[in-house]
Amino acid sequence: MKKIAVILFGLFILLVGCQTNDSPETSEEAAAEESTPEEVESEPNEPVEVVFWHAMGGALQEALDQIVDQYNASQDAVVVTADYQGTYDEALTKFNTIAGTDSAPTMMQVFEIGTKSMINSGGIEPIQTFVDAEGYDMSQLEENIINYYQLDDTFYSMPFNSSTPVMYYNKDAFDAAGLDADTPPATYQEVEAASKQITESNPEMKGFALQAYGWLYEQLLANQGALLMNNDNGRSDTPTEVGFTEEEGKSVFEWVERMINDDTFANYGTNGDNMIAGFFAEDVAMFIASSANVRNVVDSAPFEVGVGFLPYPEDKDREGVVIGGASLWMMNGKPEEEQLAAWDFMKYLQTPEIQGAWHASTGYFAINPAAYEQPIVLETYEQIPQLQVTVEQLQSTVSSFATQGALMDMIPEGRRITETALETVYNGGDVDTAYQSVVDQINAAIEQANRARGE
Amino acid sequence: MKQVALPYQEHEHKGLLKALKLQRMASFSKGMLFLLPSIILFSVFLFYPLGRTLYLSFFLTNSSGQTTVFVGLENYMNIFNSPIFLKSLQSTLLFVLYTVPGTILVSLFLAIIANEKLKGVGLFRTMYASTMGISTAAASVFWLFLFHPSIGWLNQLLKLLGADAIGWLTNPDWALFSVSIATIWMNSGFTFLILLGGLQSIDQYLYESANIDGAGYFYKLRRITLPMLSPTLFFVITVSFINAFQTFGQIDMLTRGGPQNETNLIVYSIYQDAFMNYQFGTASAQAMILFFIILILTLIQFKLGERKVHYQ
Structure with missing residues (x-):
């Protein structure tokens, strides 16, 4: 028992040591900041x-x-x-x-x-x-x-x-599959068709990957003119519930589900780095990510990389992207x-x-x-013309409440809720249940956030 | 005792009681004085935060954690109705079930084979204990490479064997298992070291007399090694249990609670609610639940364990 006591005591000291370490640092920082204005005044x-x-x-x-x-x-x-x-x-x-x-x-x-x-x-x-x-x-x-x-x-x-989200694609793979490498697929349906063709020509390679990332879901909604939150995306008043319709909200899930059924979808979960590594390793031919990666992806990929606009459902018009x-x-x-x-x-x-x-x-x-x-x-444009795509996409965006983006303090939480639902669908879950859980949970989070403000 | 033997007298008895009381007071305050450093440290770093957590769990908060609306037990009711929290409880229990026996069996095995007196065994001892020196973050990055869906070594190996690739961290059926494997690997170093220390402190004469009696290797293992090791094992089990319940680092690095909240262990869920969703009330309620779970399990362990533990 003594031995245990000694060990436990040792662990405790260690723990306390770690905790106390923090405080002097912060007070030093505070002291440093306090002294700055004085110095400025005197000299x-x-x-x-x-x-x-x-x-x-x-x-x-x-x-x-x-x-x-x-x-x-x-x-x-x-x-x-x-x-x-x-x-x-x-x-x-x-x-x-x-x-x-x-x-x-x-x-x-x-x-x-x-x-x-x-x-x-x-x-x-x-x-x-x-x-x-x-x-x-x-x-x-x-x-x-x-x-x-x-x-x-x-x-x-x-x-x-x-930045805005753009679609990156492997031009060499497009050529090999007999697709036109200079015109990237623009709609969900075109992406599906291109994915099929790529997978057929090269069974080792999947067609498309969508990182389970709430930001991308928001962008895919905005691109079809859907609002994320009601009250004009929270711009006319504080939102009280989600702003998209069932058809709009489900479109992304259904799109992914169709590609999973075709066996052309690559699932990298929530990990963007894995997805880009998979793209470099030629395991997947297309993916969507922030345009902030353009320089890095184009420079590092061992093949020719194309960059295209964010896709949208065939029966809708392209509204554009949110900043x-x-x-x-x-x-x-x-x-x-x-x-x-x-x-x-x-x-x-x-x-x-x-x-x-x-x-x-x-x-x-x-x-x-x-x-x-x-x-x-x-x-730089001469060397990397792909950089221009992001600018063109932004400049062709229609200004509306959808593309102005939602204003609400619980959006980070909403993103995680969406990510879980996306992953559920990626792993063969039911689209209707996944969609319903997104709506229910986001609405609950909105209500909680509004109450917590105590207004 | 001496005083009791004195002749009985009413007023003397009173004075005696007083003296006894004073003596008791003196020894109590002396005891408190000795305990004071740890009481102060515990109060500042454990009891105050505990009280504060309990207080916060009855409120809604704004994003900087200040209380705004008193909601009573609503946070508790909410989390017990939330499928995410129930899922997280379930995952945590499964995770504990995978990692605690896993870690202890692996390190016990390693400790027993490394306890043999062989040439160069020091090298193996260092090797087996070495995961203790690797930080959770570094180890997680290393496992992240192994688990990578397309270029990871594990899937490359499966490919060589002609098997299908496994989404180690992306497939909800595998993710918790994969994180558990990584955790067992990370924790085995520390557990190994403690168990080896325990093995080394077992008296050799016990084995000598068993040898004279003609006991076999496994008989000695079962009748001498394990009982003599039981205090150490008990300590290791308790600590591993608590550690497993409080796992955070590798979850944050490997899966961030995904896929589908499959690896959203309770501490990670608390972190997400408090520091990403800014719901300090809900997070505090979860923390209180975790506290009670660990408290109860530790009490049970002490009650059950102490009976089986053999102290020298």
Whole structure:
């Protein structure tokens, strides 16, 4: 018994050690942040430090760091410190726990579905304040992006990185199957037919993969003009239930089910990296993913890659896509000079030169259309014409409530509900039950979220 | 005892009682003083969070976790009506059932063979214990490669054998099993080390006298090794049980609770509700349920286990 006690005690010490480790760190951070404004006041020559939280990992982080370094080198007044805070979800969770305290960053990148949640958090300063003070011209930005981020004539955040879903396909496999590699299938039905032909010509290869990802489901709905939430996607009033009809909501599930029955569908579950690896390994010929991957996929694939528009059901018209990606938020409760410094950096990010470089090195589109005239963009287009597809898709989008995207704070939860249902169908589950569970659970989540606001 | 032997007198008795009381008080406060460090640590890191969790479980919260609406027991009723939570309970129990016996049998086997006095056995001991030094994250990434549906080694192997590929992490029939295998592998190092330590501390004279009596290898294993190892086994079982109930890292890395919530173990479900859906109330209610499950199981283990455990 003694031995056990000793071991347990040892484990306990270890545990406590781990827990206490956290606190000094955070207090140090807090202390560092507290001291910054004082330093600035006493020595006016000292540059203002702007802490910038972002969620760009991997190749995207490299591209972003490069821009930040460039900005820091370009002037002496401001130093931007870019901190990677994990995925969008993780970063938002971290922010929520420290919103309004001294540990909060000066500015932060938040994904589009966090918009409502950020406004409700009370820790932010709408950038409209700075736009008005300076008379900054927001209309120079891409119209579709303005549509998403302008709420009641107010810009709460500065758009930054935006992408849309596109369909990637293996041109070599298309040629081998006798398909026209230059015209990608545009409708669900064409995708099914192409998948069949590919699988027939090469039994080793599946035709199509759809990652079980809630964002893609939302996009496939918007592309057929369906609303995700009622009350005009939450833009005229807080949503009270889902906004799509049964026919619209089921279309995606049924499309996948038909391909599963044809044995042309590759199931990679919720894992996007596995799907892209499968595409590189020529296990699947087509998949849908964010345009932010274009540069990476085209550069890394051992075959010729084509990029096409997001498919839609044959009997509908293409409505277009919702802006995906993220925007930059200014925090309140920070010294004014720190906010102004962050505002200066935000404006810097909107310049055509920076947007051009960002677009060319990632696949996010330039939110400032003037960037498309930049030499770096024109040069890259010659090498990688696929990058243009995402821009064309966005510019051909019809502006409507469907393509403006839904505003609601429980969308992240809704995405997970959809993902579970998609997986159920991928594994041979019944479409009707899966669809009904999506509607029931999302409606329950909406109701819960509305109640929890305590209004 | 001495005082009781004194001649009986009313007023003396009273004074005696007082003295006894004082003595008891003194020894109680001395005891408390010794316990104080751990009481403070427990209060700050365990009892306060526990109370806070209980409090939160009666409320709805906003996204920063502040309470907004008091709902009483509604969170509890909701989770017990939610198919996702019931599924998650079921998966957790299955997961415990797969991993605890699995880990213990594998590491017991390894510990027994590594306990033999052979040349170079140190190398094997290091090898078997080495998974202890690998973080959950690193191990998960490694298993992620093995499990990859098309380019993973496991499916490549199946292909060589002429079998169909298995969706290790994407097929709902396999996912929990696959995560369990990875977990057994990850946990076996630590369990192996503790069990080997237990084996090494068994007195050699027991084996010597058994040898003199002409006992066979398996007889010694059953009659000496296992009973003498029982305190260690008991510790390992209890710890593995609690660990299995609290599994989080490999789920987050390997499946994120999918496919179809098949691997959505209870701690992961709590994490999702609290930090991704910002429903701290529901999450706290689930945490309380988990607390009671572990509490009850541990009590049962102590009641049942202590009878079977043989202390030297």
